[in-house]
Amino acid sequence: MTTMPTPAATGQTASLATAALAEASERIIASVERVIDGKHEQVVTALTVLLAEGHLLIEDVPGVGKTMLARSLARAVGGTISRIQFTPDLLPSDVTGVSVFNQATREFEFKPGAVFANIVIGDEINRASPKTQSALLEAMEERQVSVDGGTYPLARPFIVVATQNPIEMEGTYALPEAQRDRFMARVAMGYPDAASEVDMLGARDLVNPIDAIEPVVDLDTLRQMLAGVRAVFTSAAVKQYAVAIARATRDDQDIRLGASPRATLQLVRAAKARAAIAGREFVLPDDIDALAVPVLAHRLLPTSRALGRRHEGTALVADVVERIVAATPVPSGH
Template identity: 70%
Template sequence: MPDDVFDDHCAAIVRSVSTVIDGKADAVRLALTVLLAEGHLLIEDVPGVGKTMLARALARSVDCSVSRIQFTPDLLPADITGVSVYNQNTRDFEFKKGPVFANIVIGDEINRASPKTQSALLECMAESSVTVDGDTYTLTSPFIVVATQNPIEMEGTYPLPEAQRDRFMARISMGYPDADAELAMLRSRELSSPLDSLTPVVTVEQLRELIAAVRRVFVSTAVEEYAVAIAQATRRDREVRVGASPRATLHLVRAAKARAAIDGRDFVLPDDIDALAVTVLAHRMIPARRTGDTAAVLSGHSIADVIERIVAETPVPVVAAAS
């Protein structure tokens, strides 16, 4: 795909989502980064700040299959993956696909479901497949989960297990809008939702081409070693009980390739790793001790400080552009 076409498609997606999400350029950019890196995105924040709106706007900007799952305490694993139903005419069981069989799956308030139901997504997110009654079904490519969750100290929520968090490439927080953005939101949404007028700006085939272009971004050995050094340092740090997994390292490099492509480069810089380290690593790590405000620890702010310190202490390689 030519560079100018890649840039045009990326800009179109950003503009489309930004018409719905006011004043959150960084969140929109990170969402696009995860989308192009074939990762799964976790959006965490308090209710009412636009988590689901961001997920829906991103999904509507691409002309592909989209499904939404509202996670509730009574949701069952079969409600996500599908179920085998007996057909009296054929006298055999037929598999009825669940909502996970879509290109983009929006999981709304994922931590309101029980851990058993949450686990139904483990195979889907790691292997892009579903196994039911001994039969394995391959999910459509690309397959991306965009999940929202409320802070786990809120009533009626279950903490995501470590294995589930590790499957999300990145976690972002929306935060409250500034006064101008909130005022603009009041005026623009008085009569209708901006989602109603949102139309796809890229096709699913164009999205596949964008993803393929990101895969071709060059990563030097020095940058790979830099990413590994940061991940290894998180496992040795005194303030961390569980450090970044090897999957986290892989996700960090893949996200860095997407960031480089969005910036118009065909090679990754150490700056890309630095910029994404907290977003990609923080939600996977567990602090060695919980001090201070519990909410801050659980939302990843203390771990973010540790990651920033590790990044600052890790020697930065000198990288030349790919020839």
């Protein structure tokens, strides 16, 4: 385990805030894990993205709990929740909103779409057309929506938790590169282990456990947690380490589209959230290492030559990121 010193400017008040943030994070994780059995890393990553003010992409085959994770996280924190079921006939205006003519006032009025909420669950996002998927681009990056010449700010905090099926499945569209880059992290649920699956059969005979989830933090507390994450210290050496990993993806012979500067920024932001969840006031290189694959892999595109050597592109890219992390010198003593 790499050790890094706490910045000298950190005082007792910051330590108390960090402890409270870590305790609140534990409550959220425990609440979500009442529904999502045996997926601790996925739950922690989902919370990390929420506290880093990013967006989360959950990808896997149908029936493994993608939507349950999104709904459980949304219900465990205070704030408004909206769910969009992406289908081939979904229109961009269904997502962003539309201007409607009011006969009484003889003026157009904006009717907000489903994107106007603190947590937006986009279910099976890659079953909608690329045009409809792109309706989220401005909202995810700039936290606002532009419709008919007007600009409308979104609620704060704002996070999109989207689920998608593998693109090999029938009726799916590949997400545009620009949209994939706006998701801070991607996680795969995977199948539960045998014990967790048996427990699930017993626990869900009569009731759905998600119905029992109540918010464990209110919206004001969540905003304070977000502010606490932003205040986590990141040394210059750790920032340089993150940049070195991102730049290496751009020069790797197996990658034709490397990590963008946005990816580097989001990697550091996610690392700050992971440090805060662990009760630390500073980021370690270990935080960067743990998040490199979830934050970077879904943004990278392998070369056709690399794909020719291996059919599964997602696993190939994850292996490349892990190789780059292992080869990048780790900073110490800063």
